[in-house]
Amino acid sequence: MSASVIIIGSGAGGAAAAWSLARRQVHCTVLEAGPHYDYLTDYRLLRPDWEKTGFPAKVPTEGRQTFDTLQALEDKWSDLRSWNKLRGLKVRGDRRSSSGGYKHVVGVGGTTLYFTGEYHRMNRRAMALETDYGVGADWPLDYDTLEPYYLEAERLVGTSGPGGDARRPRSADYPLPPLPSALASLTLRAGHERLGLSFPPNSLAVLSEPYDDRPNCNFCGNCNRGCPRGDKGTADVTYLRHAVQSGYCTILTGQEVKRLEHGPDGRVQRAIVAGPDGSLAAVVGDVFVLAAGAIESPRLLLNSEMATATGNVGRNLMETLAWTSIGLHPDPIGSHRGHPSDSICWDFNDPDAIDGIPGGFRMSPGTAEANLVGPINYAARVVGGWGEDHRQRMKELFGRALALSAFGENLPNPGSFVDLDPEARDAHGFPKARINSFLPDMELQRLRQMRNVVRQVLAASGVAEIIEESGTYDEFGSSHVFGTCRMGREEEGALVGDTCQSFEHSNLVIADASVFPSTGGGESPSLTISALAIRAMEALISRN
Amino acid sequence: MPFLPSAFLAASAQGSGDLPGFIASFADTLLPAGAFASGAAVGAQGRLADRAATDPGFADILRRAAAAIDDRCRQMNGRSFRASPPAVRDKLFHELSQIPDTELLGWFFQAARAEVFFHYYGQPGMGATVGLGEAPQPEGFEDIQDPWRAA
Numbered sequence: 001m002s003a004s005v006i007i008i009g010s011g012a013g014g015a016a017a018a019w020s021l022a023r024r025q026v027h028c029t030v031l032e033a034g035p036h037y038d039y040l041t042d043y044r045l046l047r048p049d050w051e052k053t054g055f056p057a058k059v060p061t062e063g064r065q066t067f068d069t070l071q072a073l074e075d076k077w078s079d080l081r082s083w084n085k086l087r088g089l090k091v092r093g094d095r096r097s098s099s100g101g102y103k104h105v106v107g108v109g110g111t112t113l114y115f116t117g118e119y120h121r122m123n124r125r126a127m128a129l130e131t132d133y134g135v136g137a138d139w140p141l142d143y144d145t146l147e148p149y150y151l152e153a154e155r156l157v158g159t160s161g162p163g164g165d166a167r168r169p170r171s172a173d174y175p176l177p178p179l180p181s182a183l184a185s186l187t188l189r190a191g192h193e194r195l196g197l198s199f200p201p202n203s204l205a206v207l208s209e210p211y212d213d214r215p216n217c218n219f220c221g222n223c224n225r226g227c228p229r230g231d232k233g234t235a236d237v238t239y240l241r242h243a244v245q246s247g248y249c250t251i252l253t254g255q256e257v258k259r260l261e262h263g264p265d266g267r268v269q270r271a272i273v274a275g276p277d278g279s280l281a282a283v284v285g286d287v288f289v290l291a292a293g294a295i296e297s298p299r300l301l302l303n304s305e306m307a308t309a310t311g312n313v314g315r316n317l318m319e320t321l322a323w324t325s326i327g328l329h330p331d332p333i334g335s336h337r338g339h340p341s342d343s344i345c346w347d348f349n350d351p352d353a354i355d356g357i358p359g360g361f362r363m364s365p366g367t368a369e370a371n372l373v374g375p376i377n378y379a380a381r382v383v384g385g386w387g388e389d390h391r392q393r394m395k396e397l398f399g400r401a402l403a404l405s406a407f408g409e410n411l412p413n414p415g416s417f418v419d420l421d422p423e424a425r426d427a428h429g430f431p432k433a434r435i436n437s438f439l440p441d442m443e444l445q446r447l448r449q450m451r452n453v454v455r456q457v458l459a460a461s462g463v464a465e466i467i468e469e470s471g472t473y474d475e476f477g478s479s480h481v482f483g484t485c486r487m488g489r490e491e492e493g494a495l496v497g498d499t500c501q502s503f504e505h506s507n508l509v510i511a512d513a514s515v516f517p518s519t520g521g522g523e524s525p526s527l528t529i530s531a532l533a534i535r536a537m538e539a540l541i542s543r544n
Numbered sequence: 545m546p547f548l549p550s551a552f553l554a555a556s557a558q559g560s561g562d563l564p565g566f567i568a569s570f571a572d573t574l575l576p577a578g579a580f581a582s583g584a585a586v587g588a589q590g591r592l593a594d595r596a597a598t599d600p601g602f603a604d605i606l607r608r609a610a611a612a613i614d615d616r617c618r619q620m621n622g623r624s625f626r627a628s629p630p631a632v633r634d635k636l637f638h639e640l641s642q643i644p645d646t647e648l649l650g651w652f653f654q655a656a657r658a659e660v661f662f663h664y665y666g667q668p669g670m671g672a673t674v675g676l677g678e679a680p681q682p683e684g685f686e687d688i689q690d691p692w693r694a695a
Contacts, residue, residue, distance in 0.1 A: 045681040048668035087654070088645065182688040218684025228681055334692025336676075337685040375674045379661035386574045386637050386657070391673065398674035399692040 005540075006031060006271060006285035008257045008300070011110020013511035014291030015235035015243070016153060016530035020537035022248035030240070030249065031273060031283065033256035034059045034107035037236070043226035051374035055114045055226055059106035065295055066421045068436045070096035073474055077444050080323075080451065080473035086384040091474040102295055102435060102478045108251060109236035111293070116223040116340045116369065117232045118524035119159050119205040121150050121168040123349050126360065126409070126520045133351055133358040136411045137316070137517035140489040140498035147171055149531035149538075156242070157233035158211035159527075161203030167349060179208045179217060182338025184402055185365050187329060191461025192345055202344040202364060205233030205526070212238075219338045221368045239530070258430050260288065260304040260508075267507045268306075274428055287507045287540060290485075291533065294514040298418045298484040299433035307485070307495050307504045314419050314484050316412035318519045319437060320477035323450045324366040324470050326403040327463030328382070334399040340368030348453065349521040351409070357446045359409025360521025363454060366405030370468070381468060401467070404458055406450035407479075407522035413440050418484050437476050447473055480525050485514035499539035500532060509536050562626060566610040567592050569626040571660050573633045580673055583660050591663035592656055602655075609652040613640075 005021055005028040007014045014030060021028045035058050037043070042058065044050045072095050073081070082090035091097045105111045124143035129136035151172055154161075161174035178201030181189065185199070192199040206223070207216045217231045230237045243249035254276035261282075262268045270282045290297050298314040301307050329335070345363040347353070353360040371377050375394065382401055383393045415438025420431035439447075451471065458466070471477075487510075488494025491503040496515055502508040511533035513525045520528075570592070571583030583589070596603035610625075613636065617625045621632050628636070643650030664670060671677060675693055 046679050048671075048678050049666045050679050052662065052666045180688065183690065183692075186689065218681075218686070219688050220680035220684040222680050332692040332694065334685075334688070334690070337692075338688040373680075375665035375671060375676070376662055378674065379665055380658050384657075386641075387576055387634060388578065390574070391578060391580075394674055395694060 004029065004285045005287045005289060006283060007289040007291060008271065009110060009291035009293065009512065010108050010240060010251065011235055011291065011293065011512070012112050012526040012529040013513075013533040014289065015109065015112075015239035016533040017289050017291060017509075017511045017537050018243040018249045019156065019239035020534040021541070022243040022246040024541055025246075025248055026541060027248050028243075028250075029283075029285070030251045031255040031257055031271065032108050032251060032253050034105070035253050036108045037113060037226070039226075039228045039230060043228040045220060045222050045225055045228050050222070050225065051376045053225070054371070055105065055224060057105065061104055061106060062101055065102050065433045065435055066424045067098035067476065068434055070098055070476065071438055077473055080444060080447060080471055082470035082474050084381055084468040086381060090470060096437075096473070097475045098435070100475050100478065102481070104293060104295075104478075108240065108253060109234045112234040112526060113226055113236070114224055115234075115524070115526060117204045117206040118341050118364075119154065119157065119161070119203050119233070119527040120520075120523035122146075122520045122523055122528055123167045123351075123360070124169075125167065126349075126351055126518060126523075129351060129358065129411075129518050135358045137486065137488065137493065139517050140487055140494075143168070146528070146531055146535065149535045150527060152534055153527055153530040157205045157238045158207050158214065159203060159205055159233070160208040162201045164200075165346060167346060174203065176208045176211060178202070179204060179206060179339050179342050181342050182219065182334075184333045184335035184367060185338060185343040187331075187333050187402065188365060188404060188457065188461050189343060191457045191459075194460040195456060197345055197347045197457070199343045199345050202341050204339065204341070206339060207231045207233070217339060221336050221338055221340055221373050223340055224369060257292075257300060258303065258428055260300065260306055262306060262505055266505050268505055278427065280428065287509065289509045289511050289536075291511040293512050294481040294484045295418055295433050295435065297510060297512055297514045299420065301485070302420050303430050307502055307508075309504050310491060310493070312486065312493065312495050315417050316483040316486050317416040317418055317435070317437065318410040318412055318482040318516070319416070320472060320479040320481070321361075321408040321410045321439075321443060321447055321450070322405060322472050322477050322479065323447055323454055324370055324403055324405040325451070325454045325458055325466055326366070326370055326372065326401055326468040327458050327466045328397060329400045329402045329462055330464070331462070332399055333402065335367045335402050336373040336399055341365060349523075351521065353521070354446060354449050357442060357449065359411060359446055361406050361408030361446065361450050362522035363404055363406045363457065366403035367401055369405065370403045370470070372401040372403065402458065402461065402463055404454045406454050408446050408450050409521045410443060410519050412483055413438060415440075435476070439473065444473060447471060480513065480519070482513045482516040482519050482525065485510045486517050487515040488517065500536035501539070509540060511536050562624070563607065563610055564589070564593070565626045566614065566624075567606075569633070570656060573630070573637060574657055574660050575664055576630070580670065583664050586664055586667045586670075588660045588663040591659045595659060605648055605652050606656070609649055609656075612649060
């Protein structure tokens with residue numbers, strides 16, 4: 001293949017696409033809106049003030065998107081409000097809050113720089129929800145078709161995992177053994193087992209042993225602040241490193257694609273790109289791979305008036321249905337240590353796991369992701385008080401916060417979509433993406449079930465008192481977003497086919513979570529995004 | 545009720561006569577000196593002053609809260625907050641902690657305490673207050689399956 005391929009975005013999809021092309025000696029150029037991250041100077045886990053900031057965003061993400069007014073909070077769901085023992089309700093208004101924004105990273109590696117490295121295959125039963133359960137949409141490919149690409153991605157990244165999960169069968173073992181579980185996770189495992197549940201090691205794009213010139217994890221518990229060791233399999237140290245080393249991939253930073261332009265035959269001809277100095281320029285290519293994520297990818301298509309024949313762009317937005325309960329354990333379990341998500345419960349992951357409510361969920365440790373890993377947050381959220389009593393309780397309670405989180409299926413509905421904000425525009429006058437989100441009663445019933453099980457497991461793990469709970473009922477949850485450029489078997493209801501090729505624009509491929517027809521029962525999407533992208537590029541090479 | 549809602553509004557908008565002294569005393573009452581430095585000794589009061597310098601609304605609340613707290617202390621022992629003995633300050637903090645944060649004085653206490661904690665526990669060496677080292681990296685934790693060592 002001699003065509004030049006332009007890849008828009010360098011996260012889990014764009015990076016995997018670049019690697020997949022480069023290894024086949026196909027030239028590609030990655031256009032990334034943000035900068036490179038320097039692990040030693042940008043990340044702050046070596047600094048005494050490390051806890052003062054979360055992930056050190058070099059490009060501020062607040063305000064890049066807008067939200068339409070979210071749904072009113074109702075008395076019948078008041079038990080799902082987020083709260084803290086010391087601070088009271090998290091959301092004080094009478095509507096769902098968007099104050100958490102859309103969490104993402106603008107930079108080389110995208111939001112993988114922020115993730116904890118959970119590397120999950122889809123539950124094969126969650127890929128046919130419409131056929132089997134009459135809800136959502138089916139994937140146009142099955143698990144077995146995707147499995148070889150899962151394996152390639154896992155091997156490239158260096159995935160640590162236990163195997164043995166019948167919901168996601170494997171043709172070969174993980175390349176690395178699972179990470180050891182921390183004492184807090186062993187405590188949760190005992191609680192699960194008392195209830196007849198399992199809590200095995202999680203599958204992670206985090207190294208349990210040195211691999212591919214990268215060191216193993218040293219369990220600092222702060223993946224979300226950016227890993228300064230490079231043991232976490234972010235896209236920049238895995239796919240993109242190898243792609244660039246091959247000589248077939250060039251990464252251009254500070255290049256924000258504003259619009260795509262196509263010819264009368266529907267083929268994309270060029271991208272209009274804002275460079276670091278703000279000036280606009282045209283980038284031409286033979287093939288364009290759109291991998292800007294489930295919010296910005298539909299925005300770019302809408303601003304380009306592309307793929308609009310069926311009116312599907314931006315529809316079917318699915319978000320993160322999540323719940324976390326935090327309690328205090330009587331023993332000094334040191335819950336700030338270890339990988340944040342070193343274990344997982346898949347027992348409710350099947351689509352029929354909850355009676356009468358289609359869609360499953362999973363549970364994993366939540367203490368680090370709840371940011372209870374240092375004294376600042378303990379002082380403000382756990383201990384409070386003042387004086388010598390405060391100091392004594394800080395000593396006694398530090399490391400005893402034990403959190404369990406649940407992440408569940410989120411089915412598409414007409415009230416959740418991305419469109420263009422009619423008023424808000426970026427610096428170049430292009431409309432911003434506007435997020436419209438609605439959680440119907442079925443979603444909230446699932447969330448309530450998730451909450452109930454989480455509380456039961458914490459109690460069985462020895463937690464007598466809950467001190468904080470948070471969920472996505474009263475605050476938009478954007479850890480993972482999906483579905484706004486859905487893949488399907490035919491153009492009706494979808495934008496791309498099973499190889500992520502646009503039905504309407506033959507040289508356009510979409511390679512991010514926007515193509516997901518369903519979310520899965522809480523699976524983290526990065527691995528599936530990358531596997532789909534690798535498969536899409538193989539298909540692209542075959543076509544050309 | 546020791547603090548009436550009207551106390552806040554009745555307090556002088558000019559605030560305490562010695563606002564920097566009030567803020568430092570507030571930080572030291574939250575975090576008195578002991579095995580570790582006091583709040584004011586590590587400059588935690590600067591966090592409140594910085595916020596007041598950039599947030600006029602907070603600055604107004606801070607001034608009024610300082611005046612109301614000084615007034616209450618004078619009722620209790622004839623002295624300002626700064627000049628009051630630790631037992632009086634402790635009793636006053638207990639009263640403040642009982643005020644819901646839907647009232648401005650209660651909100652001030654919660655917000656100001658959070659600011660002081662944020663600054664204090666972000667200082668070099670303060671991880672030791674809970675048994676932590678200077679930073680999570682480069683050492684990480686190799687003892688993840690052992691009970692946590694008490695601070």
